[in-house]
Amino acid sequence: MPNPKPLDTIHDLFASPKRESDASSDSSTHFQGDVYEQLAQLEYIYVDKTVRLMSDDNRDTILGKPISIVDFFEGLAQLATMGVVEVTDIVEAIHREIILRPLGRFNEKNLTKWQRGITGRIYGTVRNVMFLVGNNLASGLHLYNNMRNQKHTQPLPKNLKRLVNILNGVMGDHLINHDNPLAVSMVLYNRRCHLQHDELSGRIIILCHGLCMSHLSWYPSESDSLGARIIHSRPTSTVLYLNYNTGRRISINGHDFSKVLQDLVDNNPDISQIDLVGHSMGGLVARSALFYGKQQGFNWMKRVGNLVTLGSPHHGASLERIGNFVQDRIAKLPFAGSLAKLGDLRSAGIIDLRYGSIRDADWQALEGRSVLPAEFRHPTRLPLHVRAYFVAATLVEAHYDSKATSLLGDGLVTIESALGEHAGEHTLSVPEGHKAIFYGVSHYKLLYNDRVQQQVVAWLLCNGRSDAGYGDYEFGPRIHSYPNNLEVTI
Template identity: 70%
Template sequence: MLSPKSFDIIHDLFASSQRESVIHPDSDASKRFQGEVYEQLAELEYIYVDESALSTADECPTTAISEQVSLGDFFEGLAQLATLGVVEVTDIVEAIHREIILRPIGRFNDFNLNKWQTGITGRIYGTVRYVMLLVGKNLASVFRLYKAMINQKTVRPVSGSLKQLVNVLNGVMGDHLVNKNNPIALPMVLYDRYGQPHNGEISGRVAVLCHGLCLSHLSWQSFNNEGLGEEILRSQPETTVLYLDYNTGQRISCNGRNLSQVLQTLTDNNPNVSQIDLVGHSMGGLVARSALFYGKQEGLDWIKRVGNLVTLGSPHHGAILERIGFFVQDVIARLPFANALAKLGDLRSAGIIDLRHGSIRDADWMSLEGRSVLPQDFRHPARLPRHVNTYLVAATLMEGHYDSKATSLLGDGLVTIDSALGDHKGEHMLMVPEGRKAVFYGLGHMSLIYSKRVHKQVVAWLLDNGKSSFNGEDDALGMRIHSYPDDFDVAI
């Protein structure tokens, strides 16, 4: 929806120029009118449709399970998942079998496809599906009865290794888990430094760390207790560090909306929270940006308390790996006898699909049929709030400074330098000053979480808290930060 100022600008522009352009469509006034429209629209702070009116619970589903996945939930979820996996594979095998039989004899058409279902072969495949669903349903019922019989106080959450497995499954097919009401579908939860769901009063400054695809809140913890969260605590003892855990397989915009509500609840329950800093790795940075967008759109109070946003290797303009996967799937779908295999690509989560172009708004997918996103040139911009100090970190596997297109495309192995730093043409440029961008050489995508060099830079930014630039020009004219491995002689 447009702000009142936006309506006034557009109304005045049309009122002064439209009449002449209609009377003389080929006149200079007509051409000038079109140019002025785009110039005025570019000056508006926010241009967006009211996506809250379009979103429904069905489009952005939420999980309705306990805060932590228990062992009973884990085994029940695996039983259901295994059953659905067999059914999906059966569908693919049947589709290939059907095509191999019908296409060579020229009978691959709607009439024979419908007739296939009532034939002997079609009935056999149908029986396999029915039996597997029946077995899976009975197994799930056994686990549900087991959970109901034991004392709820003795329910144990899954261990660290199983927790990582649960998060991987959520990343790969998290939206499917939610749609099937699978008990291992993760809710969005804030954890404290001890690995327990946050529960208690906090005040002052809060740092929220958001993990990436297929990871968990445990991913920030290192074996020697030197994770980023602990580094922040050592430099700012009065700061409360919270770790976000969420289903990375859901739409990024859905997770963004949920995070916005979680942070609003946090500030409502803790009115003495003075500042919120968001640090996101990979997809976590996109979820944080989405939360900022929807929090501002809905006029929520928590937005006013956000001081800093730091993203580590976040694909703000998309990840090459997902684009390659989509291309391969599209090619396979066009091949005779093999297009049924393209269904395997549909099993990947909607969250992964959103990484194709870095889509963080509902409008990028809600109007489409199936599980896809708008092409890159048609996705909707999501500008950063002006009062938030934004810092962007990129990494490259190259250990030396080589200013070439190949270096940028290589990036950290998953995300290019340009995408991580928000560099883009037109309205999708994030407009972050060069002095607030950093490139780390000799690091891969996952190394960004554990690198001491990265930790040192993030801590320095959070300590500075935007004080070093008095008017914005210092950052704009500043130099991009370049960090090299300590044990490598770099030739620039």
């Protein structure tokens, strides 16, 4: 795809490319009225540059090598350039409003004069200089990286890997749209944190991390991690760890994950069963992969036995809805509307968490980087042959059957959302015995809480058999788990 056009405003910096059908439209459209209100009316949709929005059979998949230390510094150089340009655009937008709006001159004619005037040219010069310096530095590092012997490429240390995944969670789609080498590829790791290249057979359990996290968040090398406990209970099984860019659209990650699983089965035909365990956003990506795997007719779907989600916002996360509400209110304040565009920094993946959107149809036809309202999103039912188990948590340490307890949830996701409970067609029909609520556990601690791990291992060992010695979960009651030693959870 062609390189992005020169950027003139913060909105241009983070706006998605226009659809091909709009390519013939006038590219020199002027601002009319409020700058950002008019820009928001431009017809474009978010397009992930790594995925062509064609038919489902012709999608490209972001798969590649891990990020090297040279990629890291090259990406930082580009990111620094983007940051300075962003701040410059915000300052100029506020400056423009403060000067022109009180005089009643905040209109197309005077905005055009501003751009051609001395002040507008100064801001333009700052932008152009930063692009020149930043692009030259990034190009030099890229050239150096290509000239080096790839055998001597230095991988990122674990701490920098975690930082890169946080950056991808916050603005991963922007990194992709600007060809930034910090954009994380979707890959599978084994328990030794090496790329998966081994021959596989038997039962495979894949752990999918959440927003701003990485495969390292599961602590694969620790003896008390979930992966280690699964291997201890089933030594013949193999645990793999998915690493992906959590800033991309959940549905696009779902498409890619489905393709990854199909490639895994094609290369390892002796795989007998696949189980998916997802924390937070990872559970939504797994559900999206199941949806598109079935839609595309991939045969890996036939081997899926269990889906376990830990604190996944199946019907949305309250924090993203609050953030979107605040951004909308700020945008309506005089002189502060430009600051509202700081909210555009958050990635499309975070925006999808607003209502738990896991299908392309929930965002593809919309203008800008948004999602359909909760009542209009498309239902995504679970495959009938897959046994689904949902885990929810609450910070409250005792059982209080109240609306406040449910809304508090684990601090990020409500109990109803994590358990897939919703009115009408959006409810996920999971048996009561397949739902568990853990008291005194926060969203992040779901990853390594001892009680949670024991329950997940028990479900996987049961594997749908009532004679496995772990009870009949299918027709049993909902599970409530309380801390043995009550402590104050902050």
